[in-house]
Amino acid sequence: xxxxxxxxxxxxxxxxxxxxxxxxxxxxxxxxxxxxxxxxxxxxxxxxxxxxxxxxxxxxxxxxxxxxxxxxxxxxxxxxxxxxxxxxxxxxxxxxxxxxxxxxxxxxxxxxx
Amino acid sequence: xxxxxxxxxxxxxxxxxxxxxxxxxxxxxxxxxxxxxxxxxxxxxxxxxxxxxxxxxxxxxxxxxxxxxxxxxxxxxxxxxxxxxxxxxxxxxxxxxxxxxxxxxxxxxxxxx
Numbered sequence: 001x002x003x004x005x006x007x008x009x010x011x012x013x014x015x016x017x018x019x020x021x022x023x024x025x026x027x028x029x030x031x032x033x034x035x036x037x038x039x040x041x042x043x044x045x046x047x048x049x050x051x052x053x054x055x056x057x058x059x060x061x062x063x064x065x066x067x068x069x070x071x072x073x074x075x076x077x078x079x080x081x082x083x084x085x086x087x088x089x090x091x092x093x094x095x096x097x098x099x100x101x102x103x104x105x106x107x108x109x110x111x112x113x
Numbered sequence: 114x115x116x117x118x119x120x121x122x123x124x125x126x127x128x129x130x131x132x133x134x135x136x137x138x139x140x141x142x143x144x145x146x147x148x149x150x151x152x153x154x155x156x157x158x159x160x161x162x163x164x165x166x167x168x169x170x171x172x173x174x175x176x177x178x179x180x181x182x183x184x185x186x187x188x189x190x191x192x193x194x195x196x197x198x199x200x201x202x203x204x205x206x207x208x209x210x211x212x213x214x215x216x217x218x219x220x221x222x223x224x225x226x
Contacts, residue, residue, distance in 0.1 A: 033214070042122075042218030043203060056213065091157070095214070101147060102205075102214055104157040 002026075004105035006092050012111045013082055021077040021108045025094030033095075033102065034067055034077050038088040046090075049075065082112045115140040115206045119217035127225045132176075132191040134220045136204030139185060146187040147205040147214070148178055157203065163187065174198070199224045 005024040013019050025032050034046040045059035049069045060066070064082075069075040079086055089109050093102040120135040138144060148160040161172025168180040174197075178189045187204060201221045207214040 031213070035216070042119075042201075043216045045216065048213050050213070093157075101159045101162060104149075106156045 004092055004094055004103050006090075006105035006108050008108060009106060010109045010111075012113060015084060015112055016081055018078065018080045019082055019110065021079075021090050021092075021110070023075045023077070023092030023094075023105060025073065025075070025092070026096075026103055027073075029094035029096050029103075030072070031095045031102075032069060032075050033093045034075070035091045035093070036061075036088045037091060037107070041088075043091070046077070079110075082110075084112045086110060087112045115144065115208050115215050117204050117206050117215055117217035119202075119204050119220050121220055122218065123221050123223065125223040125225060126194045128196055129193050132189070132194045132198065132222065134189040134202050134204075134222065136178075136187045136189065136217060137185055138187060138204070138206040140206055140208055142208050145207045146178070146180060147207075148172065148176070148187075148189050149203040149205060149216075151201045151203065151219075153200070160189070160202070194222075194224045196224050196226065198222060 007022045030051045032049040036044040047067045048056040064080045067077045089107040091107045093104045095102040116139045118137045146163040149157045150160045151157045160176055161170050163170050163180045171177045176191045178187050180187050201219045203219045204217040205214050
């Protein structure tokens, strides 16, 4: 596609429910990142995929968070048993090769009520 | 491991005044350095980047940044602020030989009339 696509753009869920957020990176991009941006806060790194290597999960805030990347392309971020503090904008980015810029999607705004 | 520190979560300048947003990094190898901008209700976009060569790099909208290895800095400047520059700015670093990009916490720029 022309850019990084994220879906849904907005998601409202009840506390305790599971949610799945999807990211379609730019075709051919080997690196894929998930970040979280809470209201008034900066970017919080969550997880990083690079090719077929094991993902860097060092930023995931709890074991309720998980992510996978199928076929080196589409990625899904899953949050189980959502809590109100999970409310944020979840951003996905992809990049082609070393030293190249990361291209960001528009994000998914998650609201847990 | 690389890291990024942005000094000042909020910076306020008057229209027409100099803009200076500070970024310091740590990296065990020569870095690639980036500045991204996020306008209200929009995604992140690349403002400028340093990979190799000239240490003073120019970006869009009159912004520029200088890579100073001795100071491990990559400060962002613009001679004269415009109201449309009000946004959040993120400094980022990745290492040569690697792919992962680390973002700073961000600096929100306010421009006063």
